[in-house]
Amino acid sequence: MTLVQQGPEETRSVQRLPLWSLLALTASGFLTIMLETMPAGILPEMSQGLGVSESAAGQFVTAYAIGSIVGAIPIISSTMGWPRRRLLAGALAGYVATSLVVAVSPSFALTLGARFVAGVFAGVVWGIVAGIAGRLVGDEQRGRGLTIALAGTPIALAVGTPAGTLLAGLIGWRFTFVAMAVFAAALIGWVLAVLPALPGQKKGERTPVRRVFTLPGLVPVLVTAVLYVTAHNLLYTYIASFLAPVGLGGAVGAVLMVFGVASLASLAVTGALIDRHLRTLMVLSCAVFAAAMLALGFLAGSPLAVYASATAWGLAFGGAASLLQTAMMNAAGTAVDAAQAVMVTGWNIGIAGGGIAGGVLLGSLGSPSLGWATLALLLGALIIVLAGRRHAFPPRRPDRADRAAAAIHPS
Known part of the structure; x- marks a missing residue:
């Protein structure tokens, strides 16, 4: 929707921010950071549950980051032609699957592998969120739109990660990952409902x-x-x-x-x-x-x-x-x-x-x-x-x- 503002010497159009679409991106970033940092707050519980040392359990955070490093460039490069909404929903579906695997995993190796794969999906999310936000708003509001879309990171660091740690203390770390899977599933519905079907780039347009x-x-x-x-x-x-x-x-x-x-x-x-x-x-x-x-x-x-x-x-x-x-x-x-x-x-x-x-x-x-x-x-x-x-x-x-x-x- 476009609002027209009349000034004494000029008329200019200001695009209204698509707030619900941007907030869906905010929630996607929030969940991504939650999944990345949450093990740091529950290392004793995870290490005890899997029978490994806390230093070994700390590698769950490292594996997630490495997954993002390894996956971002090849996956984003190979999916430039995919519709953006479908790609984001697919990455969130990856969060559902990997969180459930972590929740039921009986072994350190399987959990570490699931965390690596979750990091790959995180690389996809971060690889497209800013681009989607930039296409949702006009040039004159790009910075403001990106600030809203990327607000999930500081919000998660400020309140999300401590809340996840508290939740793990109440229901256990495994059920906390189940809760993250449920959150991701609900977020898929939100993304499909509010984001426009932004097309990917045509072959000749890809850089x-x-x-x-x-x-x-x-x-x-x-x-x-x-x-x-x-x-x-x-x-x-x-x-x-x-x-x-x-x-x-x-x-x-x-x-x-x-x-x-x-x-x-x-x-x-x-x-x-x-x-x-x-x-x-x-x-x-x-x-x-x-x-x-x-x-x-x-x-x-x-x-x-x-x-x-x-x-x-x-x-x-x-x-x-x-x-x-x-x-x-x-x-x-x-x-x-x-x-x-x-x-x-x-x-x-x-x-x-x-x-x-x-x-x-x-x-x-x-x-x-x-x-x-x-x-x-x-x-x-x-x-x-x-x-x-x-x-x-x-x-x-x-x-x-x-x-x-x-x-x-x-x-």
């Missing part, structure tokens, strides 16, 4: 993944995303280990709640400003996150400084996915699907890389090194954002003609 790397601005956006996500996960994964030595081991839940609430507040600010001030918001996101890590480096022993830093961290992180995805779509032009597959791979490399690097640093240099390493990664991201003024993070949003030209003439 090979290798060509994505020649698009102006795309590589800087991708590298920024990898650095930023690695930085976040390096500290987030080991936040309990970081806080314990400074006497705040019992405050992990409270610190993460402060972070989560601030992340949700960041979404509102990002949604209101992203379409006009993406570059400014991305610079602020990196700078504020870096400042929070600097404060933690010097003042980690102060509870007030820790909570203030967690607040700043949440404010910086909450809208980061929307900012980076919008920058990617602006740089990608008509090659959104191929670019999104590369972005999903880079994003999950950051998740896995943060976990691996954090573990190495924790074991070799101790917990204080986590904050300093996070700071170094963020300074690298900030430099790239500041330098990417022309194509990656320009002061103005490229119009349709600019993006089409970039896709046709990538040099």
Whole structure:
């Protein structure tokens, strides 16, 4: 539907956001993150139920991320011609099947395999959600539409994962995965009911993944995303280990709640400003996150400084996915699907890389090194954002003609 607004000197049309369709995408992202992170909160129960150590059970999260890394590019590349609604519903059906397998699995190997396959489906979901959202809204509202569609990530981190952990305590971890399967099944119905039947790309319209790397601005956006996500996960994964030595081991839940609430507040600010001030918001996101890590480096022993830093961290992180995805779509032009597959791979490399690097640093240099390493990664991201003024993070949003030209003439 189109609303017509009359101004004193101009008449302009503003497309009303297809809210229910965007919220179906939000719910898809929410479920994806829930399934990814939920084992972290119930490791003792899962390890006991399957007869393995907690460190082995922790690989359920790693397997999920690896599945996304392995599956995103080949699957998205091979399904560019599929209708988007059907592909999303198929990926959600994969969640139903893999969650039920985990719920009844008697062995560690089968559970690990199911988690890997679930990660492959997650790579599909993340590979198409941003593209669907971009096609549902007009150019002038792309950032706002993406902010709504991608809000499932910070919402899941703020309230979804803790709620899943609480539910597991009430009904057991196996029935919690059954509940996730039921949620996924209901979400399939929602997607089929509200999403339009967006067609896939015709054969002549598809962009090979290798060509994505020649698009102006795309590589800087991708590298920024990898650095930023690695930085976040390096500290987030080991936040309990970081806080314990400074006497705040019992405050992990409270610190993460402060972070989560601030992340949700960041979404509102990002949604209101992203379409006009993406570059400014991305610079602020990196700078504020870096400042929070600097404060933690010097003042980690102060509870007030820790909570203030967690607040700043949440404010910086909450809208980061929307900012980076919008920058990617602006740089990608008509090659959104191929670019999104590369972005999903880079994003999950950051998740896995943060976990691996954090573990190495924790074991070799101790917990204080986590904050300093996070700071170094963020300074690298900030430099790239500041330098990417022309194509990656320009002061103005490229119009349709600019993006089409970039896709046709990538040099």
